[in-house]
Amino acid sequence: MRFRCVTLLFLLAALAGCGERGDSGEVWRFALEEVEGSVQWAYAREFKSMVEARTDGEVTVRIHPYGSLGTSADLTQQVRQGALQFTFASPGHLGSVVPEVQLLTLHFILSDDNRVNHEVLTGNQRFNQLLDEAYRERGLTLYSIVPEGWMVWTAGTPLRNPADFDGVKIRTMVSPLLLSSYKAYGAKPSPMPYGEVYGALQMDMIDAQVNPVFAIQEMSFHEVQSAMTRARHAQFIATVASAPGFIDGLSAERRAMLDEIRGELAGFIFDKQRELNDKRLAMIEDSSDIEIIELDDSQRAAFRERSLPVRDEYVELAGERGRKLLDTLVQAIEQADAAD
Ligand code: 6CS
16 A cells, blocks of 8 residues: 555656646546545535636546545645645644644534534635744645534544543544543543554454544444544544745746635535535444534633643644744634624
């Protein structure tokens, strides 16, 4: 698998930065961190149909679902080298490359109202610009922020308060602050790539994992877990990153097209993630006897309190720009909540 990815990487890197030219025009490669049927797949399919229609077929978007080009870390490397034009890059995996983006992994930082989160994350220009600066410094460009729904915890038993996490080996994505977030609850976080989680749960190498509901269903994690705890502690927020200089190097007309598409996709994917998360929850309920637990406000408050020091750790790691991002996000969420 590793060999295949490296070979592919070299082949694709030869196409460096600009879209490859195929028989019938230009090809833009778009890689996903998720499988077919996922939120990222729905986003990429809509992106593809919009781009192809609006360029009158001059551009073909080729979608590479999870697994075909390697792990999230591999995809980030490939887009930085210009072998891909676009890739999903989740803050949970990108933190060691872009420390600032780990803000989006912090717990209890968002509104309880998901529409507010959607509006702020996709619509706040200052926030998006600051994050784009951080991406550009590390050889990436931020195309869009894509919230994919609330994360839930699955484990062998319910996780109703921090004491229930004591010694629990929970799989996390690999960004350093995710480890701090779960250590703060007393858990033993165990980072690993997405594709290894099912096997690790099945073999009892880990006890628990955390993901949005649609992903749990499509990766079958519910089949090897007994309890699902819903704490609304964090959203799964992805970003779409682009190759350095790729968007900047396009014609003004194409750049305007991509801006327009980003705006339209924000509304499309907000509805789609809700639909997929709701449908997949019903599928899990129908096909398994997993216990589903919804935490109340006082249970959530106990986790929130434990999570607060991780914000200081974030600022230490992410520096001045990180502090600005944190302040901008918290303020924008407060204002939007108040206006609601
Ligand atoms: O847990 C993960 O690693 C993955 N989860 C989702 C929902 N998307 C991509 C990410 O890599």
